[in-house]
Amino acid sequence: xxxxxxxxxxxxxxxxxxxxxxxxxxxxxxxxxxxxxxxxxxxxxxxxxxxxxxxxxxxxxxxxxxxxxxxxxxxxxxxxxxxxxxxxxxxxxxxxxxxxxxxxxxxxxxxxxxxxxxx
Numbered sequence: 001x002x003x004x005x006x007x008x009x010x011x012x013x014x015x016x017x018x019x020x021x022x023x024x025x026x027x028x029x030x031x032x033x034x035x036x037x038x039x040x041x042x043x044x045x046x047x048x049x050x051x052x053x054x055x056x057x058x059x060x061x062x063x064x065x066x067x068x069x070x071x072x073x074x075x076x077x078x079x080x081x082x083x084x085x086x087x088x089x090x091x092x093x094x095x096x097x098x099x100x101x102x103x104x105x106x107x108x109x110x111x112x113x114x115x116x117x118x119x
Contacts, residue, residue, distance in 0.1 A: 009113030022096035040092035
């Protein structure tokens with residue numbers, strides 16, 4: 001019911017910054033929470049951050065707290081992930097997903113955007 005599409009990935013040097021974007025379309029009225037995840041070359045997908053679509057409350061994984069910031073622009077159906085002080089271990093495929101009024105968990109995953117961090 002919701003389509004998510006990520007953009008903004010690329011290559012950055014250690015200590016650099018990137019801002020990822022995720023645009024939602026479809027039945028956006030069903031969205032409760034939007035989250036960002038990543039999967040490294042040898043790691044399973046891990047949770048990074050999420051934001052409540054309605055009130056903007058956010059949570060972060062300990063690994064990114066203080067370096068990453070999640071935000072939203074409801075008028076544009078956009079969610080952003082500002083990533084600062086990037087490290088090589090931050091490299092991976094970054095995806096967004098939603099929790100909706102009918103889902104039992106994370107769903108409607110985007111295809112992801114690749115982030116590479118060079119040392």
